[in-house]
Amino acid sequence: MQEKILAILKSLGLIPADKEDAVKTALAEIKPEPTPPVIDASKLTDPQLKTLIETLNATVAANAQDLKTMTALFAQEKSAREAAINAAKSADAEQKKANAEKLIGEALKSGKIAEADKQKYIDKAIADLDGTKGDIERFATIPGFRPAADASGDKGEGSGQQTSKIRGPLSSADTTILGAMAKMENSSN
Amino acid sequence: MNIFQASYGLDSDVGKALLTKTLTRYPSLQIMEFSQEPFAYSTYPVKPDVGDDDNSARAINADAKKFVYEPTVGGGTQRAYSFEYFIDAAYLADLKIGAITNEGLRRQLQNEQLRLFVKLASDVLYDMINGDGAAPHILGLKTFIKDTPDETGQSEVFGFTKAQLFSSLVQVGMTLDLNNMTQLRMFDELLTRVLAEMAGSPTLVMNSLVFARMTQIAKALHMYGTTLSDFGKPIDMYGNYKMVPVPLKFLPNTETDGESNDLNSIFIIDYDEATGVRYATNTGFAFKDFDIVSETPSGKTRADFVGNLKCEDIKQIRRLSRIKL
Numbered sequence: 306m307q308e309k310i311l312a313i314l315k316s317l318g319l320i321p322a323d324k325e326d327a328v329k330t331a332l333a334e335i336k337p338e339p340t341p342p343v344i345d346a347s348k349l350t351d352p353q354l355k356t357l358i359e360t361l362n363a364t365v366a367a368n369a370q371d372l373k374t375m376t377a378l379f380a381q382e383k384s385a386r387e388a389a390i391n392a393a394k395s396a397d398a399e400q401k402k403a404n405a406e407k408l409i410g411e412a413l414k415s416g417k418i419a420e421a422d423k424q425k426y427i428d429k430a431i432a433d434l435d436g437t438k439g440d441i442e443r444f445a446t447i448p449g450f451r452p453a454a455d456a457s458g459d460k461g462e463g464s465g466q467q468t469s470k471i472r473g474p475l476s477s478a479d480t481t482i483l484g485a486m487a488k489m490e491n492s493s494n
Numbered sequence: 495m496n497i498f499q500a501s502y503g504l505d506s507d508v509g510k511a512l513l514t515k516t517l518t519r520y521p522s523l524q525i526m527e528f529s530q531e532p533f534a535y536s537t538y539p540v541k542p543d544v545g546d547d548d549n550s551a552r553a554i555n556a557d558a559k560k561f562v563y564e565p566t567v568g569g570g571t572q573r574a575y576s577f578e579y580f581i582d583a584a585y586l587a588d589l590k591i592g593a594i595t596n597e598g599l600r601r602q603l604q605n606e607q608l609r610l611f612v613k614l615a616s617d618v619l620y621d622m623i624n625g626d627g628a629a630p631h632i633l634g635l636k637t638f639i640k641d642t643p644d645e646t647g648q649s650e651v652f653g654f655t656k657a658q659l660f661s662s663l664v665q666v667g668m669t670l671d672l673n674n675m676t677q678l679r680m681f682d683e684l685l686t687r688v689l690a691e692m693a694g695s696p697t698l699v700m701n702s703l704v705f706a707r708m709t710q711i712a713k714a715l716h717m718y719g720t721t722l723s724d725f726g727k728p729i730d731m732y733g734n735y736k737m738v739p740v741p742l743k744f745l746p747n748t749e750t751d752g753e754s755n756d757l758n759s760i761f762i763i764d765y766d767e768a769t770g771v772r773y774a775t776n777t778g779f780a781f782k783d784f785d786i787v788s789e790t791p792s793g794k795t796r797a798d799f800v801g802n803l804k805c806e807d808i809k810q811i812r813r814l815s816r817i818k819l
Contacts, residue, residue: 473601474608475511481726482514486498489724490505 307332405430408438416446495767496724500528501778508604509781512611512797516779517725519612520619522738524723525697527765529804531572531774537652537804538568568653572774572802573625573632575618577610579603580794581784589790596789603784603791611797615779618799622773623744623761627651632773633803635699635761639663641749641815658808664688667751669818670707678711685814689735693809694764697736703747704758705739707819708732735762751816758817764810771810775801 310332314320320328346362349355405427412418418426418441430437471478497513504510517524548559581603588594618632627633633651638659640647645660668681689696700708712718712732719731730737749757764770780798784791805811 471507471511471604472597473604475508475515475604478511478514479518479727482517483510485724485726486504486510486514489496489498 307335401431401434402427404434405437408434408441412441412444417441417444419447495528495530497523497526497528497778498725499778500530500775501780503781504779506781506783508607508783512608512781513779515608516612516615517727520615520740521723521727521729522699522740523615523619524725524727525729525736525738525765527767527770527772528775528778528801529767529772530776530778531804533572533776533800535570535572535774535802535804536568537570538806570802571629572776572800573621573630575614575621575630575799576796577614578794578796579606579610581792586790586792600791603795607783607795607797610795611779611781614797614799618801619740620744622803623740627803632801635763635803635811635813636745636759638803638805639761639811639813641665641759641813652805654808662808662812664812664814665751665816666814667816670704670711672707672710672714675714678715681711682715682717685732688762688812688814691809692762692764692812693807694766694770695734696762696764696810696812697738698732699738699740699745699761699763701742701745701747701758702739703742703819704760704817705730705737708737708760712737747819749815754818756818757815758819760814760817762812762814766810769807769810771803771805773801774804775799777801 307329311320311325311329314328315325344358344362346355346358349358408430409418409423409426412426413420413423426437426441497517498504501513504513544561550559552558589596589599621632621634623634624636625631625634626637637649638651639662640649640659641663642648642660645656648656648659650656650659664684666681666684668677668684670681671677698708709718709730712730717733719733720728721731721736723729745759747756747758749755749759751757765772777798777800780796780800782794782796784795785793
């Protein structure tokens with residue numbers, strides 16, 4: 306044990322070279338805590354005392370085992386809780402990232418921010434989603450922005466302004482009704 | 495829920511625009527309520543069916559009046575209305591030689607889709623008022639509450655007795671003459687009396703001629719107002735009650751009392767998804783657009799409505815018949 310302690314202290318650079326022997330000597334002088342004397346019940350002649358001592362010895366042994374078990378359980382619980390905390394932190398970070406990417410994705414689609422600024426605003430939204438959302442809502446659409454066509458050939462998602470995205474006879478559909486539909490869709494999502 | 499909330503397949507811009515055009519043409523669809531229910535839907539009258547003779551007051555230690563759960567009473571099926579539209583590959587071949595353009599074709603197809611969607615809605619709305627209830631037609635309001643001289647002419651439906659159905663009929667027998675204020679006040683009194691006996695906040699459904707006259711009466715009696723539908727469009731009000739017109743074709747002014755043949759009805763309906771009059775549906779106005787392959791529409795487009803009338807409490811509907819203008 307003393308050798309191990311000495312090795313640790315040396316590895317940590319806590320022992321100057323000229324003090325090594327002194328430390329070694331000091332460590333050698335450290336006496337282990339006296340262990341409580343164990344009474345050998347077999348040497349007792351009084352049967353009642355012998356029974357009592359045997360019972361006490363058994364209790365001490367059981368307590369020691371319990372202590373060992375409890376210590377192991379505490380260590381296990383501590384480990385599990387630390388893992389759960391780490392998992393929660395990780396999930397929270399992932400959720401924040403997903404929310405941020407969604408927000409910035411929508412801002413890109415609506416022409417509120419440029420592709421070049423995407424990562425900058427994702428980082429900002431991870432740190433403060435609501436604040437970044439508020440900022441983006443106040444942004445004007447980038448001049449000359451044109452929405453990208455989606456897979457269906459229609460442009461953009463449904464909204465109150467979507468009639469402008471449909472060419473042809475349906476483009477004159479009532480924008481008030483379309484706007485009300487968009488609100489209903491949003492409120493049901 | 496309203497017709498938009500009850501419909502599926504309207505998540506595309508084209509689907510929404512089609513329904514929007516339809517709601518603009520038939521504003522009564524903006525007011526109606528729908529409940530999403532299976533094709534084979536329940537038509538129970540309100541259970542337990544508490545009558546005026548069922549008094550809850552009881553002596554101490556006496557039994558309470560018992561009502562019995564009757565899950566097997568009532569039930570019907572919804573009615574299906576559909577249109578499908580195909581493009582033959584022979585027409586698509588015109589694209590290959592440049593005789594038509596993708597954009598031109600899409601516009602042309604939108605025209606056809608709009609015509610089909612509106613016609614489907616027109617058929618449904620017509621049957622909502624006139625349908626005889628026999629498959630494949632919806633039970634119409636005029637069939638539900640017939641304008642008959644006595645209860646024997648009614649047809650039991652939804653668990654309602656002929657007497658209950660006849661009690662929902664109010665034969666007005668008045669002329670709504672704008673030059674006769676006394677008559678108009680009498681009509682207002684009758685209308686107020688009927689509305690006060692009903693549940694909820696009913697809507698007055700009438701043909702366009704009656705609607706025009708009722709608007710004038712509301713203004714003359716200082717009862718006129720407006721509100722907004724779920725879709726943000728103005729709706730005329732008579733006092734606290736919405737008024738919606740339906741085309742004369744759907745609710746003609748040709749009803750008769752045996753003498754005159756130019757009489758009208760007003761249906762007073764408490765539309766409510768949970769407890770009122772509504773249309774059970776498992777589609778709403780469903781829409782399937784063409785598939786798009788490289789910007790060229792292909793395959794088929796389809797519009798559907800599956801639904802039927804549902805009314806569990808006869809107090810939630812009244813028919814004012816024999817109204818002369």
